[in-house]
Amino acid sequence: MPPFPRRRRSRARPHLRLIALIGLIVPRRLRADWRREWEAEIGHREALLAAWDRLDARHKLELLRRSASAFRDALWLQPRRLEDEVYQDLRYGFRMLLKHKGFTAVAALSLALGVGANTALFSVVDALLLKMLPVREPERLVLFRSVAPPEFSPGGYNGRSSTDPVTGQRQRISFPHQSFVRMREQQSALSDLIAFGSVGLSLNADGQTEVVTGQAVSGNYYAGLGVGAVLGRTITDDDDKASASPVAVLSHRYWRQRFGGDAAVMGKQVNLNNVAFTVIGVTPPGFEGTMDVGSTQDVTIPIAWEPQLSVERERSQMYGAGVWWLRLMGRLRPGATAEQARAQLENTFHQSVIEHRAARQARAQAAGGNAIGNLDSKYYPRLFLDPGGRGEMGTRQSYAPSLYLLLGVVALVLLIACANIAGLLLARAASRQKEIGVRLALGASRWRLMRQLLTESVLLAAIGGALGVVFALWIKNGLLAVGDWGGNGLRALETRLDYRVLGFTLALSLLTGIVFGLVPAWRATNVDLTPALKDSGRGSSASSRSLLSRGLVVAQVALSLLLLVGAGLFVRTFLNLQRVDPGFNTRNLLLFRIQPRLLGYSDERLAHLYQQMAERLEAVPGVQKVTFSNSALLAHSSSVEGVYLRGALTAAPDAEGRIKANGPGYINHVRENFLEAMEMPLIAGRTLNPRDDARALKVAVVNQTFARQYFPNENPVGKRFTFDPKKPDEIEIVGLAKDAKYTSQRAEIPPTAYLPWRQNPRAMSGATVEVRTAGDPTAFVDAVRQAVREVDGNLPLSNVRTQIEQADQTLAMERLLAKLMTLFGLLAQQLAAVGLFGVMAYAVAQRTREIGVRMALGADRRDVLRMVLRQGMTLTLLGVALGLAAAYVLTGHLESRMGLSQMLYGVRLTDPLTYGSAALLLAVVALAACFIPARRATHVDPMIALRHE
């Protein structure tokens, strides 16, 4: 209709705008007419009112009312919406999908698996590596660390540290209390500076004692983080004074686990290391402290009370000048940067280290021990600030490569799934050519047809995505169950399905539907009408279309080969590690840990306790041998001291005034029968015996690596060395033991010295007890507990496990990787097989006529079979070759990016056996996938085929 002049109104016409607004819900097809009708009526009414001069407020309101009644009309029209084209498309799409159930099932399942695996794994990775702490504004938090040249020594240091192998610079994450106090006093870009450090605690309540993970924090810890208490209150600055009464805060998890979530725990008196503390609060669920993820701090006390936790004052981390034991975390003021804060605090930190060192010097002088020399300021540590919103990342960082590798794997699986769907969609679109040709001929627009095909693929993707949500939940639960994601003792990893990730993968599946529906839809409608309408069944673009689908299959095969090779490498790594000979007998060995020092045992009482306990345990029927050691074997735990030979002691001291050691010595304080009990063969000399006590001369039994490193080409028995440069030649080697693994199966055997426990009782504040049993060790757990209870009813046993379980735990990450990569590799292979099957089935259908002709011309069934198989296997072999090349290139790339070979053990990155087996496996499966369509081809009846169009 031509436009006509409208009377201009200077005022707004809400009644017309209301019509326009309501019009939005009218089905699009009817919208224009509907609006015109209503606007005309309202406009006419308005004109009449104007003509009668009745256009006052009341009548305008009445106009508005009339407009509003359009809403009922619009509602009434809703059912017409179903006649909209979009709905038609959807209904048709559904019918089509239901008609080809096999196709729909395969495509939807493929996508669901790909989407589900990605979401699940990403949720786990997110929880492990990416999630922020549940505190106020975690983005504003920064973690402190220091970097110092090797000449600098902090004195005592508790915490992780790492040395740069190239520069020798040492990175430390713990700080002395002195530094904390000084930096907190200073005004800076930080609004809060908090400190926290680990403490060993045994908690005694209601007659039950157990070892808990404890931490000591500064008074402003909770306030600085913005974490409140869900019950009672948290620690404040007033509590962080030696004059205040001792208080403790429990984590929510521990509160539920130990006290059953009973609110009566408020104000309860509990004994921590035999000192009475009052429980004042419980933190909210989800807050697990600021240390590594999965490690939850059960009990928190103020730093001021840390010295009270040890019976011997010297064992406190605050004793004297104090050791470096506190982690520091700061909160940036709004608008401030970490660099600003760092620059402001650097000098203060430097000063505090100087003060600390001076205090150590003063004490050393007063005690008459080693003098601590002066140090040039250029050797002092420098301060660095890192983003702290995720808490401490230390152990988690070691998983990062494995997790990112897994993410890459599931991404590939998704890619294969998408290729599968694309291929399936292509094949389907091709088979509907006639239908499309007819519709085009009847006047359907190309766009309309494409939209309809696109709707189908989007629908398919939506179904796949919805199924993917279900799969994501299952797979996530499976992932958490199948592996100890904590690996090295981290526990309490909870993940919920991340809704961001879910949204992402749903969007991904929809995108897949659109993208991979687009190309087939485009090609399908790119049909030359006449051949399509003829019953020939062959379109003009058949060859290029089948090239695309064949290319997709080749790509799928190549990608799945990649994954299979990866799986093979990691499976072999894991099996190799499992088969490593640890050098001792791991079978029938029960392990548990005790920490009597936490209960206040003094040195003599300790000796008595260990002796009694060992004797009592030996009396248990079925127990063959009982021994104990400072560090458990194959548990990533060790003690290292510097070894000084006679020659080193005559060398010149370094900048510190210290003498350089010859090298490291891994020590383990053990009971006299350790070597026999663990069945480590003795090669020369003798083992330790009870006469090697505190009054006797110091002795040690060393392993072959030690002997090779420090006494090459000579018998070490009778030779001497020392750990203390002030006491040269203090220790005599009395025996040589065969090499045995210490910290893990993977690590190289270090130079190890086994020292008699009686000669260093200070080292035995905690120990792992090893019990050799006749038969399954787990059957002895109760008897063992009972025996220990009889010796000291209050002494808790922690970490009860068998040696084999311990060894497995150390390999947890490798096992997990092997399992998951195998799972995903096989999944990928199945997807590729299905893709291959689909393409071959379609190819056979396309070539039915040709097969008929061949058979008519004399080819027998074997020839036909061979022909089809050859087609399929060509694709497969092409894919395999491509995949092998890709694997070769990719592993090289990953090696340079993240040192992939470090993750392997006993197998090279280009191991031919692995590559070959993967290729063979894939080829066999592909052969099977091709076989069925090939067989179907042989059953073609030439008579029917030649008629077949």
Place this chain on the structure above:
Amino acid sequence: MGKGYLSYAAAAVLQAVANGYRYGFDVIDMTGLPGGTVYPALRRLEDAGALASTWEEQGIAQAEQRPPRKYYELTRAGREALAEAVKRYRLLEQAPPHKGHDPKPSRA
């Protein structure tokens, strides 16, 4: 016309249109029913074939400088249905006279 009785509202609407109140808002004024009842009734009747709708002549609308309105007319089937409905709904017999003049301003 389909089977089943015409509702009173639909019958009233039909009668209004028969009496010359062809435009939607006129029907609303005439019958006293709200727009949310009248319009769905008009559409239902049109779907059922009792009414036929047309847009006003371009010329008329343009002359009066307003958008063209849609108006409804009774079909033969509609007339039959109305006759039947009038027999049932006695009230309809007392319908007001034919429309002959412009509608006066009213509260409805």
